[in-house]
Amino acid sequence: MKKIEKYKEVSSLWIEYKSGLKYYILKKLKNEDLADELSHEVLMKIYNSCCSGNEIKNIKSWMYQIAHNTVIDYLKSENKFTNEVTEKFESDENNTYEEAEKFLEPLIKLLPDKYALPLLLSDIEGVSQIEVSKKMNLSLTATKSRIQRARKLLKEKIIECSNLEINAKGRPISIEIKADCKPLKKNPKNNN
Structure with a gap:
């Protein structure tokens, strides 16, 4: 049965x-x-x-x-x-990352500024956490803490707003924004 x-x-x-x-x-x-x-x-x-x-x-x-x-x-x-096919599969994976990047910044901008700014500087713009702490006039410990908290909040937004497919190795296969993603619809900064 x-x-x-x-x-x-x-x-x-x-x-x-x-x-x-x-x-x-x-x-x-x-x-x-x-x-x-x-x-x-x-x-x-x-x-x-x-x-x-x-x-x-x-x-x-x-x-x-x-x-x-x-x-x-x-x-x-x-x-x-062949190697050409392997490169195509890897290229598709990179395209998925590129698709994800398109909506990451709008989702980051939904976070409170005290979390969004250090995350944008560190993870998107590639500024070192030491430099971020200097720019924001924070201790390095506080900066690291805010970036970690921002990553957790961003993960929640990604789960809420997308269908993200990953393979067994944790790599993205495909990503699609949910039509009913309320945070992106409500975000006045995102009305392009």
């Missing part, structure tokens, strides 16, 4: 994520038929893994990791996995 419940759970997850997974595969391979075929393979891998007893902490990320590995397996089986 438990297996049937697991399969039903996987079915509902698949319905929710199948178009995103197919798009991810299509983006990598640029072939609609192949994306359909590999999407079905991903589904079968997900079904086969669902009852393995292993705890999965982030199901969505796990599903994207399966799709990613399925694409790599396909390319290897076709002898198409």
